[in-house]
Amino acid sequence: MAHAVDACVHCGFCLPACPTYTLLGDEMDSPRGRIVLMKEVLEGTLPLADAAPHLDRCLGCQGCVTACPSGVPYGELITAFRGWSEPQRQRSALDRGKRWAILRALPAPRLFSLAARVGQFAKPLAPALPAALRAPLDLLPERVPALHSSPKVTRARGQQRGRVAFLVGCAQQALAPNFNAATLRVLAQNGIEVVVPDGQGCCGAAALHTGARAEALSLVRANLSAFDPGEYDAILSNAAGCGAGLKEYPAVLHGEPDEPQARAFAAKVMDVSEYLFQLLQAGDLAPPLPASRPLQVAYHDACHLAHAQGVRAAPRALLRFIPGVSVLEVPEGDLCCGSAGTYNLEQPELASQLGARKASHILSVQPDLIASGNIGCHTQIQSHVRRARSRVPVMHTVEVLDLAYRGEL
Amino acid sequence: MRDSGKRANTTAHSPLSTDLLRRLAPRQVLTSLAERRNYRYDAIQFGETPLAVVLPENTADVVVAVKAARAAGVPIVGRGAASGLSGGAAPLRESLVISFTRMTGLRIDPVRREAHAQAGVVTLAVSDAARPHGLIYPPDPASFRTSTIGGNLAENAGGPMCFKYGVSGDYVKGLEVVDAHGEVHTLTRDAYDLAGLLIGSEGTLGLITEAALRLLPPPRFTRTLMAHFPEVGACAEAVSQAIAAGAVPSKLEFMDRACTNAVEDYLVLGLPRGAEAVLLVDTDGDDLETVEEERALVEQACVAAGGTVRRAGTDAEAAALWQARRSVSPALGRIRPQRMNEDIAVPRSALPEVVREIRALGDASPFPVVQFGHIGDGNLHPNILFDPRQDDAAAVHHLAHQIALVALRHGGVLSGEHGIGSMKRDFMTDALDPVTLDVLRDVKRTLDPADLLNPGKVLP
Ligand SMILES: Cc1cc2nc3c(=O)[nH]c(=O)nc-3n(C[C@H](O)[C@H](O)[C@H](O)COP(=O)(O)OP(=O)(O)OC[C@H]3O[C@@H](n4cnc5c(N)ncnc54)[C@H](O)[C@@H]3O)c2cc1C
Ligand code: SF4
Ligand code: SF4
Numbered sequence: 001m002a003h004a005v006d007a008c009v010h011c012g013f014c015l016p017a018c019p020t021y022t023l024l025g026d027e028m029d030s031p032r033g034r035i036v037l038m039k040e041v042l043e044g045t046l047p048l049a050d051a052a053p054h055l056d057r058c059l060g061c062q063g064c065v066t067a068c069p070s071g072v073p074y075g076e077l078i079t080a081f082r083g084w085s086e087p088q089r090q091r092s093a094l095d096r097g098k099r100w101a102i103l104r105a106l107p108a109p110r111l112f113s114l115a116a117r118v119g120q121f122a123k124p125l126a127p128a129l130p131a132a133l134r135a136p137l138d139l140l141p142e143r144v145p146a147l148h149s150s151p152k153v154t155r156a157r158g159q160q161r162g163r164v165a166f167l168v169g170c171a172q173q174a175l176a177p178n179f180n181a182a183t184l185r186v187l188a189q190n191g192i193e194v195v196v197p198d199g200q201g202c203c204g205a206a207a208l209h210t211g212a213r214a215e216a217l218s219l220v221r222a223n224l225s226a227f228d229p230g231e232y233d234a235i236l237s238n239a240a241g242c243g244a245g246l247k248e249y250p251a252v253l254h255g256e257p258d259e260p261q262a263r264a265f266a267a268k269v270m271d272v273s274e275y276l277f278q279l280l281q282a283g284d285l286a287p288p289l290p291a292s293r294p295l296q297v298a299y300h301d302a303c304h305l306a307h308a309q310g311v312r313a314a315p316r317a318l319l320r321f322i323p324g325v326s327v328l329e330v331p332e333g334d335l336c337c338g339s340a341g342t343y344n345l346e347q348p349e350l351a352s353q354l355g356a357r358k359a360s361h362i363l364s365v366q367p368d369l370i371a372s373g374n375i376g377c378h379t380q381i382q383s384h385v386r387r388a389r390s391r392v393p394v395m396h397t398v399e400v401l402d403l404a405y406r407g408e409l
Numbered sequence: 410m411r412d413s414g415k416r417a418n419t420t421a422h423s424p425l426s427t428d429l430l431r432r433l434a435p436r437q438v439l440t441s442l443a444e445r446r447n448y449r450y451d452a453i454q455f456g457e458t459p460l461a462v463v464l465p466e467n468t469a470d471v472v473v474a475v476k477a478a479r480a481a482g483v484p485i486v487g488r489g490a491a492s493g494l495s496g497g498a499a500p501l502r503e504s505l506v507i508s509f510t511r512m513t514g515l516r517i518d519p520v521r522r523e524a525h526a527q528a529g530v531v532t533l534a535v536s537d538a539a540r541p542h543g544l545i546y547p548p549d550p551a552s553f554r555t556s557t558i559g560g561n562l563a564e565n566a567g568g569p570m571c572f573k574y575g576v577s578g579d580y581v582k583g584l585e586v587v588d589a590h591g592e593v594h595t596l597t598r599d600a601y602d603l604a605g606l607l608i609g610s611e612g613t614l615g616l617i618t619e620a621a622l623r624l625l626p627p628p629r630f631t632r633t634l635m636a637h638f639p640e641v642g643a644c645a646e647a648v649s650q651a652i653a654a655g656a657v658p659s660k661l662e663f664m665d666r667a668c669t670n671a672v673e674d675y676l677v678l679g680l681p682r683g684a685e686a687v688l689l690v691d692t693d694g695d696d697l698e699t700v701e702e703e704r705a706l707v708e709q710a711c712v713a714a715g716g717t718v719r720r721a722g723t724d725a726e727a728a729a730l731w732q733a734r735r736s737v738s739p740a741l742g743r744i745r746p747q748r749m750n751e752d753i754a755v756p757r758s759a760l761p762e763v764v765r766e767i768r769a770l771g772d773a774s775p776f777p778v779v780q781f782g783h784i785g786d787g788n789l790h791p792n793i794l795f796d797p798r799q800d801d802a803a804a805v806h807h808l809a810h811q812i813a814l815v816a817l818r819h820g821g822v823l824s825g826e827h828g829i830g831s832m833k834r835d836f837m838t839d840a841l842d843p844v845t846l847d848v849l850r851d852v853k854r855t856l857d858p859a860d861l862l863n864p865g866k867v868l869p
Contacts, residue, residue, distance in 0.1 A: 009742035011452045012492040012555045025511040027447040050443040070742030
């Protein structure tokens with residue numbers, strides 16, 4: 001951690017990129033402030049409990065990493081710090097229970113789906129509940145769809161041009177099963193065979209980023225044995241957070257005996273939009289049917305695509321590839337929507353302010369449709385756009401493509 | 410807060426913080442150690458941990474804070490975004506820090522072409538708010554996404570646009586200021602130009618709470634080019650020649666090889682890594698023919714001096730080049746964790762010689778010395794890069810002094826735009842004659858008899 005802390009020249013360039021600084025306007029809740037706080041805790045000049053509230057408010061969105069000219073690896077820093085500090089934290093029983101529930105339910109689609117269904121019945125009770133319990137309910141869709149599992153192999157349509165492995169993700173199987181269905185259809189349509197390897201599970205990002213290192217390690221290792229990178233052209237994810245998590249494996253296993261395996265694995269990991277964009281650039285992407293009317297699509301950059309993986313151009317290019325679609329840029333587009341993994345559950349107030357702010361910026365460009373590449377952003381934006389009384393549809397980028405291929409856009 | 414029950418006892422219950430907590434809302438007064446530790450630095454150095462921090466939301470809050478500090482005999486340090494490069498916002502003693510980042514009220518008056526900005530408004534926000542009215546706010550320090558109007562005016566900040574359009578202070582129509590006694594003043598630019606006295610005073614004469622700023626319609630056309638040179642002096646030559654030939658570019662920026670490489674590591678734009686000097690130029694105006702003519706003049710001067718020229722083809726390419734220039738200073742952190750940053754301004758005719766002499770000083774020292782700056786105004790930022798864990802601070806300071814002397818020897822000044830702060834305070838006796846220094850001290854004593862406002866800054 002020390003090298004990462006020292007790389008910060010405290011110039012403050014990251015301040016405007018930070019959602020919590022933007023809302024709160026104080027140094028403790030800025031990236032620069034947090035780096036100084038971590039440094040002081042590590043050096044023993046500041047008690048952890050004093051710094052903790054400000055570090056807990058960090059979304060891990062990595063907006064600061066994009067903004068930092070000095071190359072401070074803030075993402076690695078906060079993850080390492082949380083892993084180091086979690087065992088020393090003294091948390092209340094309610095808090096421990098909540099964390100345990102989150103860390104258990106997220107990686108288990110069936111459990112999550114069940115929880116979501118139960119939660120759905122609790123929705124009418126929401127106003128009577130304490131804020132900490134209300135926040136997750138707010139995010140649930142009106143109707144929790146049936147859990148849909150992906151076939152083990154989806155054959156390419158027409159001539160086969162490639163073979164990829166697919167990480168099906170956790171929460172999104174329960175909340176938005178069509179993301180995966182659309183992904184499989186779009187890939188098959190383009191001659192790509194898709195394998196969903198057995199034994200795969202949660203990417204481990206949520207556990208890792210909340211400091212639950214032991215849980216994270218076992219999830220990471222399970223995936224490393226489920227996916228054999230030698231067998232596939234690429235290992236795809238369609239959830240920005242999971243994709244970023246998979247790409248982090250070498251850092252997670254740094255210095256461990258299986259680090260080389262993690263490197264080979266991570267070298268193959270791509271977001272589905274990156275992979276399709278490669279086909280597009282090679283002239284190999286099948287042309288979609290034109291949209292039924294000119295469509296203005298507001299594209300929302302998920303933090304874990306734009307900031308964590310540097311994927312910005314690919315999804316935009318894919319959307320523009322559809323005849324009749326133009327892409328709108330959203331004001332303050334670099335600022336997190338407040339969803340950020342489990343943040344919604346841990347910091348409901350800030351998350352909700354950020355969500356409302358994002359919805360109003362998106363709606364200000366008057367889109368016909370909103371697209372993004374992450375389940376967390378999707379539910380957050382959908383919920384806040386609806387709260388702002390707009391019916392504009394919110395979709396995954398591949399869902400838009402899928403509709404276009406089917407002539408239904 | 411989940412850990413509140415377990416909070417260590419690190420909250421400072423000084424009489425000052427007790428008094429402040431009584432007079433202001435709890436969210437406006439920071440007293441815990443974690444909070445206070447975060448208000449002891451700026452972009453260049455760490456100072457004393459303040460006794461308390463106040464985050465005012467309006468001028469009345471500032472008055473309350475100043476009066477409370479005065480009653481307690483505690484010094485007051487104003488703070489914007491703490492992007493300052495001379496230690497201005499880093500307290501030298503246990504102080505009350507007044508941080509303006511929540512005073513962000515901003516109103517545009519399109520008819521009078523004015524912006525009314527509270528001190529904490531971010532520089533870029535002024536232009537963003539003015540643009541829908543067909544207006545811009547030209548001062549553009551590289552830190553303009555972060556820095557505040559209050560900090561800009563307290564430092565009289567400059568930027569690339571300032572070669573043609575003037576520095577921050579040139580855009581001030583009036584100021585609202587809270588003095589050392591907690592009295593509120595509205596200052597204009599008429600005789601005596603007290604607003605002018607406050608501009609560049611680095612929080613030592615009063616606290617700026619609001620400013621009326623002049624706005625301009627933006628030029629209709631802008632053209633951007635980049636030139637690179639095998640030798641630094643040639644770059645300075647080209648600039649002098651272009652200006653002599655009648656070009657008035659709106660921006661003329663220079664970075665040396667180390668700077669170019671540090672930025673290229675960050676942005677990967679395809680900058681010429683091997684060049685000893687890179688020059689970035691904008692020409693602008695409302696008449697396209699003149700704008701292109703001026704660009705041609707600059708091009709010819711660059712080629713004549715042995716440079717290679719590349720025009721920015723699109724707005725996006727131009728924007729990327731300017732982002733590169735703005736990233737220079739923090740990107741230097743990739744070379745060494747710390748730097749001593751200078752801000753000299755020399756007559757343009759002396760530039761080639763000054764650049765070469767500083768280069769020679771750097772080469773003879775154990776430290777990497779890099780140079781970049783607003784070369785049109787002769788404003789250079791030589792930076793000494795070092796590692797505080799192993800390098801000798803006195804040696805760094807000595808080299809900085811040598812560099813400052815090069816500027817003074819060639820008829821230059823110590824601060825083009827970043828201010829004196831505590832970093833360059835010691836060099837003031839080289840820069841000013843004793844009689845002038847005495848006048849400055851008299852001014853300070855008159856406005857701040859108890860030496861409460863940012864003590865230890867500017868004046869030696
Ligand atoms: C990477 C980088 C690039 C930079 N580039 C430039 C550049 O191109 N040109 C340039 O001129 N500067 C530049 N700077 C320096 C810095 O950004 C400017 O000096 C800026 O004006 C400081 O604004 P701030 O809000 O951060 O002020 P701070 O750093 O918080 O404060 C600066 C000084 O102003 C005083 N002050 C702050 N607010 C008030 C107030 N309301 N009333 C009275 N006093 C106040 C403080 O006490 C301090 O002395 C750069 C800095 C960095 C880190
Ligand atoms: S931009 Fe980078 S170097 Fe500058 S303060 Fe932020 S993290 Fe530190
Ligand atoms: S990760 Fe996001 S929330 Fe955390 S410090 Fe960086 S910008 Fe702020």
